Amino acid sequence: MHVVTLNLNGLRSAIKKGLPDWIALHSPDVLLLQEVRADPMPEVFWALGYHSVWHPAQRPGYSGVAIASREPLEGLQTGFGDEPLDAEGRLISGVIGAVRYASLYLPSGARGERQDFKDRSLPLLSAWTAQAMRRGPLVLGGDFNVAHTELDIKNWRSNQRSSGFLPHERAWMTGLLASGLHDNHRAALGQESAYTWWSNRAGAYANDVGWRIDYLLSSGVQMRDVQAHRAARLSDHAPISATVAFVLD
Numbered sequence: 001m002h003v004v005t006l007n008l009n010g011l012r013s014a015i016k017k018g019l020p021d022w023i024a025l026h027s028p029d030v031l032l033l034q035e036v037r038a039d040p041m042p043e044v045f046w047a048l049g050y051h052s053v054w055h056p057a058q059r060p061g062y063s064g065v066a067i068a069s070r071e072p073l074e075g076l077q078t079g080f081g082d083e084p085l086d087a088e089g090r091l092i093s094g095v096i097g098a099v100r101y102a103s104l105y106l107p108s109g110a111r112g113e114r115q116d117f118k119d120r121s122l123p124l125l126s127a128w129t130a131q132a133m134r135r136g137p138l139v140l141g142g143d144f145n146v147a148h149t150e151l152d153i154k155n156w157r158s159n160q161r162s163s164g165f166l167p168h169e170r171a172w173m174t175g176l177l178a179s180g181l182h183d184n185h186r187a188a189l190g191q192e193s194a195y196t197w198w199s200n201r202a203g204a205y206a207n208d209v210g211w212r213i214d215y216l217l218s219s220g221v222q223m224r225d226v227q228a229h230r231a232a233r234l235s236d237h238a239p240i241s242a243t244v245a246f247v248l249d
Contacts, residue, residue: 001244003101003223005032005141005216007197009235012038017234023048028241029070030096032103032141035235036064036089055079057089064089065103065142071096080124090121091128098247099221100132104142109163118145118163122172126179129219133180137220137247140181143197143237145213148173148183151193152212164213181217184242188226196228196238216240220248 004026008014011033023031031050038061040054050068055078057063067073073094079086085107093102106125109115132138146169147153159165177183185194195210204210214237216226226242 001030002028002241003030003032003139003141003216003244004028004239004241005103005214006239007034007105007143007214007235007237009035009237010037011041011044014234015044019234020048022232022234026241030101031068032101033066033068034103034105034143036066037061038064053092053094055089055092058087062088063105065092065105067092067094067101067103069096075100080128082124085121085124099137099139099244100135102132102138102140104140104144106143106145108145115163126176129176129181130179133219138218139221139244140217141215141240143214146170146173147211147213151191154195154209164211180219182219184216184218184223184226185228185240194228196240198236200236214238214240216242222246222248
Protein backbone atom coordinates (compact mmCIF):
# COMPACT_ATOMS: atom_id res chain seq x y z
CA MET A 1 0.00 0.00 0.00
CA HIS A 2 1.62 3.25 -1.19
CA VAL A 3 0.74 6.19 1.08
CA VAL A 4 1.34 9.93 0.62
CA THR A 5 0.73 12.78 3.06
CA LEU A 6 0.64 16.36 1.79
CA ASN A 7 -0.37 19.79 3.04
CA LEU A 8 -1.89 21.31 -0.10
CA ASN A 9 -2.07 24.93 1.07
CA GLY A 10 -5.26 25.05 -0.96
CA LEU A 11 -6.56 22.30 -3.25
CA ARG A 12 -7.30 24.66 -6.14
CA SER A 13 -3.79 26.11 -5.91
CA ALA A 14 -2.22 22.64 -5.86
CA ILE A 15 -4.22 21.61 -8.92
CA LYS A 16 -2.83 24.60 -10.80
CA LYS A 17 0.67 23.55 -9.73
CA GLY A 18 0.26 20.06 -11.20
CA LEU A 19 -1.29 17.92 -8.46
CA PRO A 20 -3.27 15.64 -10.85
CA ASP A 21 -0.18 14.92 -12.95
CA TRP A 22 1.89 14.23 -9.82
CA ILE A 23 -0.74 11.79 -8.53
CA ALA A 24 -0.92 10.04 -11.90
CA LEU A 25 2.88 9.70 -11.95
CA HIS A 26 3.29 8.36 -8.41
CA SER A 27 -0.03 6.48 -8.21
CA PRO A 28 -0.48 6.35 -4.41
CA ASP A 29 -3.11 4.06 -2.97
CA VAL A 30 -3.92 6.49 -0.14
CA LEU A 31 -3.57 10.29 -0.11
CA LEU A 32 -3.70 12.02 3.28
CA LEU A 33 -4.40 15.69 2.55
CA GLN A 34 -4.33 18.74 4.79
CA GLU A 35 -5.16 22.44 4.45
CA VAL A 36 -7.57 21.62 1.65
CA ARG A 37 -9.26 25.01 2.05
CA ALA A 38 -12.28 24.02 -0.04
CA ASP A 39 -15.66 22.40 0.23
CA PRO A 40 -15.64 18.75 -0.89
CA MET A 41 -14.60 18.34 -4.53
CA PRO A 42 -14.83 14.55 -5.03
CA GLU A 43 -14.90 14.94 -8.80
CA VAL A 44 -11.22 15.94 -8.77
CA PHE A 45 -10.16 12.58 -7.33
CA TRP A 46 -12.87 10.48 -8.95
CA ALA A 47 -11.44 11.48 -12.34
CA LEU A 48 -8.10 10.04 -11.19
CA GLY A 49 -9.62 6.78 -9.96
CA TYR A 50 -10.03 7.61 -6.26
CA HIS A 51 -12.77 7.61 -3.69
CA SER A 52 -12.55 10.56 -1.28
CA VAL A 53 -13.80 11.58 2.14
CA TRP A 54 -13.73 15.12 3.50
CA HIS A 55 -13.80 17.08 6.75
CA PRO A 56 -13.91 20.76 5.75
CA ALA A 57 -13.77 23.69 8.11
CA GLN A 58 -16.98 25.58 8.80
CA ARG A 59 -15.18 28.77 7.78
CA PRO A 60 -14.98 28.92 3.96
CA GLY A 61 -11.54 28.67 2.40
CA TYR A 62 -9.83 27.66 5.65
CA SER A 63 -8.10 24.55 6.96
CA GLY A 64 -9.84 21.22 6.21
CA VAL A 65 -8.60 17.67 5.70
CA ALA A 66 -9.43 14.86 3.28
CA ILE A 67 -8.40 11.35 2.30
CA ALA A 68 -8.41 10.02 -1.26
CA SER A 69 -8.05 6.26 -1.70
CA ARG A 70 -8.21 3.62 -4.40
CA GLU A 71 -10.39 1.46 -2.17
CA PRO A 72 -13.30 2.97 -0.24
CA LEU A 73 -12.64 3.65 3.44
CA GLU A 74 -14.60 1.93 6.16
CA GLY A 75 -15.17 3.04 9.74
CA LEU A 76 -15.00 6.73 8.86
CA GLN A 77 -14.33 9.09 11.76
CA THR A 78 -14.07 12.88 11.72
CA GLY A 79 -12.72 15.13 14.42
CA PHE A 80 -11.52 14.85 18.00
CA GLY A 81 -14.92 15.18 19.64
CA ASP A 82 -14.04 18.78 20.54
CA GLU A 83 -16.36 21.37 19.04
CA PRO A 84 -13.98 24.33 18.55
CA LEU A 85 -11.24 22.14 17.06
CA ASP A 86 -13.60 20.09 14.93
CA ALA A 87 -15.17 23.25 13.49
CA GLU A 88 -11.81 23.82 11.77
CA GLY A 89 -11.66 20.41 10.03
CA ARG A 90 -8.47 19.07 11.60
CA LEU A 91 -8.74 15.25 11.61
CA ILE A 92 -10.28 12.50 9.48
CA SER A 93 -9.63 8.77 9.42
CA GLY A 94 -10.87 5.50 7.97
CA VAL A 95 -9.91 1.87 7.60
CA ILE A 96 -8.62 -0.08 4.60
CA GLY A 97 -7.91 -3.70 5.33
CA ALA A 98 -6.78 -3.85 8.95
CA VAL A 99 -5.16 -0.39 9.01
CA ARG A 100 -6.67 2.94 10.05
CA TYR A 101 -5.35 5.83 7.95
CA ALA A 102 -5.65 9.32 9.45
CA SER A 103 -5.02 12.78 8.02
CA LEU A 104 -4.16 15.44 10.59
CA TYR A 105 -3.67 19.21 10.46
CA LEU A 106 -2.72 20.62 13.85
CA PRO A 107 -3.20 24.36 14.38
CA SER A 108 -0.34 26.79 13.96
CA GLY A 109 0.51 29.08 16.84
CA ALA A 110 2.39 31.55 14.65
CA ARG A 111 -0.18 34.20 15.53
CA GLY A 112 0.19 34.70 19.27
CA GLU A 113 -3.48 34.38 20.12
CA ARG A 114 -3.58 30.95 18.46
CA GLN A 115 -0.86 29.37 20.61
CA ASP A 116 -3.29 28.61 23.42
CA PHE A 117 -5.63 27.00 20.89
CA LYS A 118 -2.78 24.92 19.51
CA ASP A 119 -1.64 23.89 22.99
CA ARG A 120 -5.19 22.79 23.78
CA SER A 121 -5.13 20.49 20.74
CA LEU A 122 -2.00 18.57 21.73
CA PRO A 123 -3.40 16.43 24.59
CA LEU A 124 -6.54 15.84 22.53
CA LEU A 125 -4.43 14.33 19.76
CA SER A 126 -2.48 12.25 22.29
CA ALA A 127 -5.74 10.84 23.64
CA TRP A 128 -7.09 10.17 20.14
CA THR A 129 -3.95 8.32 19.02
CA ALA A 130 -3.85 6.24 22.20
CA GLN A 131 -7.41 5.11 21.56
CA ALA A 132 -6.73 4.47 17.86
CA MET A 133 -3.64 2.37 18.62
CA ARG A 134 -5.62 0.25 21.04
CA ARG A 135 -8.08 -0.56 18.27
CA GLY A 136 -5.46 -1.70 15.74
CA PRO A 137 -2.73 -0.67 13.29
CA LEU A 138 -2.52 3.06 12.55
CA VAL A 139 -0.92 5.27 9.91
CA LEU A 140 -1.10 8.94 10.92
CA GLY A 141 0.08 11.49 8.38
CA GLY A 142 -0.10 15.22 8.39
CA ASP A 143 1.13 18.67 9.24
CA PHE A 144 1.85 18.72 12.98
CA ASN A 145 3.25 22.28 12.98
CA VAL A 146 6.01 21.05 15.31
CA ALA A 147 9.67 20.51 14.48
CA HIS A 148 10.76 17.81 16.90
CA THR A 149 14.54 18.17 17.16
CA GLU A 150 17.37 20.44 16.13
CA LEU A 151 17.79 18.25 13.04
CA ASP A 152 14.28 19.25 11.94
CA ILE A 153 14.78 23.00 11.57
CA LYS A 154 17.52 24.92 9.78
CA ASN A 155 17.87 27.86 12.17
CA TRP A 156 17.11 26.15 15.45
CA ARG A 157 19.10 28.52 17.66
CA SER A 158 17.15 31.59 16.59
CA ASN A 159 13.78 29.79 16.71
CA GLN A 160 13.79 28.45 20.25
CA ARG A 161 11.04 30.92 21.19
CA SER A 162 9.09 30.42 17.95
CA SER A 163 5.82 28.52 17.80
CA GLY A 164 6.52 25.13 16.30
CA PHE A 165 9.84 24.78 18.13
CA LEU A 166 8.87 25.71 21.66
CA PRO A 167 10.24 23.42 24.40
CA HIS A 168 6.82 22.22 25.52
CA GLU A 169 5.77 21.43 21.92
CA ARG A 170 8.93 19.39 21.35
CA ALA A 171 8.45 17.58 24.67
CA TRP A 172 4.89 16.76 23.66
CA MET A 173 6.14 15.27 20.37
CA THR A 174 8.69 13.20 22.28
CA GLY A 175 5.89 11.86 24.45
CA LEU A 176 3.65 11.13 21.46
CA LEU A 177 6.37 9.05 19.83
CA ALA A 178 7.17 7.31 23.11
CA SER A 179 3.53 6.22 23.34
CA GLY A 180 4.11 3.81 20.47
CA LEU A 181 4.13 5.83 17.25
CA HIS A 182 7.09 5.46 14.89
CA ASP A 183 8.51 8.46 13.00
CA ASN A 184 9.19 6.71 9.70
CA HIS A 185 10.72 9.70 7.93
CA ARG A 186 13.21 10.36 10.74
CA ALA A 187 14.11 6.67 10.82
CA ALA A 188 14.88 6.81 7.09
CA LEU A 189 16.91 10.02 7.50
CA GLY A 190 19.01 8.86 10.44
CA GLN A 191 20.97 11.92 11.62
CA GLU A 192 20.52 13.80 8.34
CA SER A 193 18.75 17.16 8.40
CA ALA A 194 15.86 17.42 5.97
CA TYR A 195 12.80 19.63 5.78
CA THR A 196 9.22 19.48 4.51
CA TRP A 197 8.12 23.12 4.68
CA TRP A 198 9.73 26.36 3.51
CA SER A 199 8.50 29.88 4.11
CA ASN A 200 7.48 31.88 1.06
CA ARG A 201 10.03 34.49 2.01
CA ALA A 202 12.62 35.12 -0.68
CA GLY A 203 15.38 32.55 -0.71
CA ALA A 204 13.96 30.15 1.88
CA TYR A 205 13.40 27.27 -0.53
CA ALA A 206 16.44 27.98 -2.68
CA ASN A 207 18.69 28.06 0.39
CA ASP A 208 16.86 25.13 2.03
CA VAL A 209 15.95 27.18 5.10
CA GLY A 210 13.12 24.92 6.18
CA TRP A 211 11.32 23.03 8.92
CA ARG A 212 10.36 19.35 9.13
CA ILE A 213 6.82 19.69 10.45
CA ASP A 214 5.08 17.07 8.28
CA TYR A 215 5.16 13.48 9.51
CA LEU A 216 4.16 9.98 8.49
CA LEU A 217 3.79 8.14 11.80
CA SER A 218 2.67 4.57 12.32
CA SER A 219 1.90 1.89 14.88
CA GLY A 220 1.49 -1.82 14.17
CA VAL A 221 2.70 -1.68 10.56
CA GLN A 222 6.08 -1.95 8.85
CA MET A 223 6.83 0.89 6.43
CA ARG A 224 9.61 1.20 3.87
CA ASP A 225 10.81 3.45 1.03
CA VAL A 226 10.03 6.59 3.04
CA GLN A 227 10.96 9.86 1.36
CA ALA A 228 10.05 13.53 1.12
CA HIS A 229 9.59 14.83 -2.41
CA ARG A 230 11.28 18.20 -2.07
CA ALA A 231 11.16 18.97 -5.79
CA ALA A 232 7.40 18.46 -6.17
CA ARG A 233 6.52 22.11 -5.36
CA LEU A 234 2.79 21.42 -5.25
CA SER A 235 2.59 23.77 -2.26
CA ASP A 236 4.97 25.22 0.32
CA HIS A 237 5.11 21.69 1.81
CA ALA A 238 6.76 18.58 0.40
CA PRO A 239 4.77 15.37 0.03
CA ILE A 240 6.03 12.42 2.08
CA SER A 241 5.51 8.95 0.66
CA ALA A 242 6.02 5.44 2.00
CA THR A 243 4.95 1.87 1.38
CA VAL A 244 3.11 -0.11 4.03
CA ALA A 245 5.01 -3.35 3.67
CA PHE A 246 3.01 -5.48 6.08
CA VAL A 247 0.88 -5.39 9.20
CA LEU A 248 2.66 -6.54 12.36
CA ASP A 249 1.12 -9.18 14.58
